[in-house]
Amino acid sequence: MKFFADTAEIDEIKDLAATGLLDGVTTNPSLIAKSGRDFMEVTKEICGLTDGPVSAEVVALDHATMMKEAEVLRKIADNVCIKVPLTVDGLKTCKALSNDGTMVNVTLCFSANQALLAAKAGATFISPFVGRHDDNGFDGMDLIEDIRLIYDNYGFETEILVASVRHVTHVLEAAKIGADVMTAPPKVIHALFKHVLTDKGIEGFLKDWEKTGQTIG
Numbered sequence: 179m180k181f182f183a184d185t186a187e188i189d190e191i192k193d194l195a196a197t198g199l200l201d202g203v204t205t206n207p208s209l210i211a212k213s214g215r216d217f218m219e220v221t222k223e224i225c226g227l228t229d230g231p232v233s234a235e236v237v238a239l240d241h242a243t244m245m246k247e248a249e250v251l252r253k254i255a256d257n258v259c260i261k262v263p264l265t266v267d268g269l270k271t272c273k274a275l276s277n278d279g280t281m282v283n284v285t286l287c288f289s290a291n292q293a294l295l296a297a298k299a300g301a302t303f304i305s306p307f308v309g310r311h312d313d314n315g316f317d318g319m320d321l322i323e324d325i326r327l328i329y330d331n332y333g334f335e336t337e338i339l340v341a342s343v344r345h346v347t348h349v350l351e352a353a354k355i356g357a358d359v360m361t362a363p364p365k366v367i368h369a370l371f372k373h374v375l376t377d378k379g380i381e382g383f384l385k386d387w388e389k390t391g392q393t394i395g
């Protein structure tokens with residue numbers, strides 16, 4: 179399962195890249211606004227921190243303007259992945275860009291039928307938002323299961339990118355279902371490393387090691 183960081187904060191991305199576990203980055207207009215940085219500038223900087231896909235989202239609602247925005251965004255770097263919303267115009271744009279060999283992430287997916295449409299439009303990634311789905315009284319993981327089943331039924335190559343991840347259990351469930359990618363805020367990725375018994379174990383081993391009076395090397 180690939181791990182993407184869902185953030186536009188450079189320090190957080192650098193920190194995760196240093197672990198060797200970072201496979202890409204996703205941004206959205208809200209995360210860009212939160213960073214307070216210029217969109218083009220920060221996206222270029224992020225693209226230099228990972229070899230993996232960096233999702234940059236169009237903000238136009240019509241196909242023609244989406245294509246113009248995508249043209250600007252894809253010139254930023256070779257690893258830019260154009261993010262489009264799951265609308266008729268978004269999927270028209272997805273089809274045109276993917277026919278042209280450009281990576282596309284279709285975002286704001288809340289139903290398995292929408293995911294089916296995105297796959298038919300040639301999306302590289304489909305982003306079902308599990309956290310927002312849960313918030314609205316649905317089960318985000320049921321959505322991931324349905325999409326996995328449908329994609330496997332037809333051999334679609336579109337990768338399931340689990341988005342709007344809020345906690346480590348989302349990551350675990352997504353991995354059990356066989357989602358291809360998950361994108362999470364850095365604090366959730368850091369939480370994956372943690373276990374109280376790991377900390378307690380280290381403490382105990384170090385206490386006993388001190389008693390030996392030895393050093394390594």
Ligand code: E4P
Nearest residue numbers: 184204205206310341342343
């Ligand atoms: C995905 O690409 C989105 O940027 C993101 O996961 C949205 O998450 P949120 O629901 O926490 O805003």
